[in-house]
Amino acid sequence: MNVREQVMKENSRRNWLKSVDFIGTDKKRITELMKLFFSKDIREMQVSSQVVSEMGDKHPNLIQPYLSKMIVHLNTNPIDAFKRVTIRLCQFMDVPEELEGELFEKGIQYLKAPDESIAVKAFSMTSLRRICEKYPELAAELIPYIEILVDQKASAGIVNRGQKELKLLRGLSA
Numbered sequence: 001m002n003v004r005e006q007v008m009k010e011n012s013r014r015n016w017l018k019s020v021d022f023i024g025t026d027k028k029r030i031t032e033l034m035k036l037f038f039s040k041d042i043r044e045m046q047v048s049s050q051v052v053s054e055m056g057d058k059h060p061n062l063i064q065p066y067l068s069k070m071i072v073h074l075n076t077n078p079i080d081a082f083k084r085v086t087i088r089l090c091q092f093m094d095v096p097e098e099l100e101g102e103l104f105e106k107g108i109q110y111l112k113a114p115d116e117s118i119a120v121k122a123f124s125m126t127s128l129r130r131i132c133e134k135y136p137e138l139a140a141e142l143i144p145y146i147e148i149l150v151d152q153k154a155s156a157g158i159v160n161r162g163q164k165e166l167k168l169l170r171g172l173s174a
């Protein structure tokens with residue numbers, strides 16, 4: 001069995017975890033997984049996105065080499081699953097310094113977009129706050145966008161995440 005067969009067998013949490021175990025730390029299999037994730041086939045990208053997310057949790061060091069390509073790929077206006085996983089991983093992985101500005105701008109776009117998913121907005125808040133920890137002067141740019149989302153009460157998750165991030169961001173600019 002190859003990675004594609006394993007990953008595409010079934011779109012369920014049980015299979016995502018089986019796929020992570022099947023891939024393990026095998027770099028050749030990780031390369032196969034990432035080909036699915038960057039695929040033009042929407043179904044392959046969608047199903048593999050959950051496995052990439054799980055791999056990022058279990059073996060972040062094996063996904064880290066692909067993070068730059070993932071961030072650059074955000075410029076192609078990918079499906080929600082790709083954005084969600086990429087921005088989610090940026091919450092706890094080291095974003096390459098040369099892409100921090102690009103990610104910051106993309107995250108601001110996601111926060112401003114009325115049709116963007118709640119998950120992408122919530123993950124963007126944390127990913128952007130992490131960039132602000134390195135560059136505190138950016139906090140003044142980010143805070144108003146999060147305040148708007150919190151005031152709009154788009155969802156309980158956005159309000160909760162937004163309040164936590166605002167507290168941290170205000171601490172940076174104090």
